[in-house]
Amino acid sequence: MSKDAIDAWFFDLGGTLVAIEDDEIALDRNNRITPLPGAMAALSQLKGEAVFVVSNQASVASGALPALQAYDFITQVNAFCGGVIRDFRFAMHPGDANHPWRKPGTGMIDDLALVYGLDLSRSVLIGDSVNDQRCAQAAGIGTFFWIDDFLKEQPS
Secondary structure, eight states: OOGGGOSEEEEOSBTTTBOEETTEEOBOTTSOBOBOTTHHHHHHTTTTSOEEEEEEOHHHHHTSSOHHHHHHHHHHHHHHHTSOEEEEEEEOSOTTOOOTTSTTSOHHHHHHHHHHTOOGGGEEEEESSHHHHHHHHHHTOSEEEEHHHHHHHSOO
16 A cells, blocks of 8 residues: 555554553553554654544543543654654543544544545544444545554565
8 A cells, every 4th residue: 555645544542553451551550551563663654644543532531541641642652653643532431422533433533634634535544443444434534454454564
């Protein structure tokens, strides 16, 4: 896939870029994320591209995770991959909420597309769940990759 043909790259966070445990971002005792093998190398190859992260973070709504700590996940990922993430959106609504920003809803992607003038039909979403796949389809994103398939396509 030629990067020239892609308008934007959207990545899920937990299970796609960083490890999860019990459906939450896995943190060590110092509150640091664990990048998944190959994910940061793949991200760093997208330097100069329009790279975004879109992630459901229901644990913020439940009070189990402070919002500032969730924002720090992006800071940590950016440190690992050389700062390629242009922007991000979190859906900080309860898991059972039928909110348009919660994937498979398209609110996070629609907002980023509006702010950055993105052509979603020329964009890619990389994720690890059926909700990610459904979100990509509903938003009109041209290509969806399961994270394992995306990483297989990256040069070693």
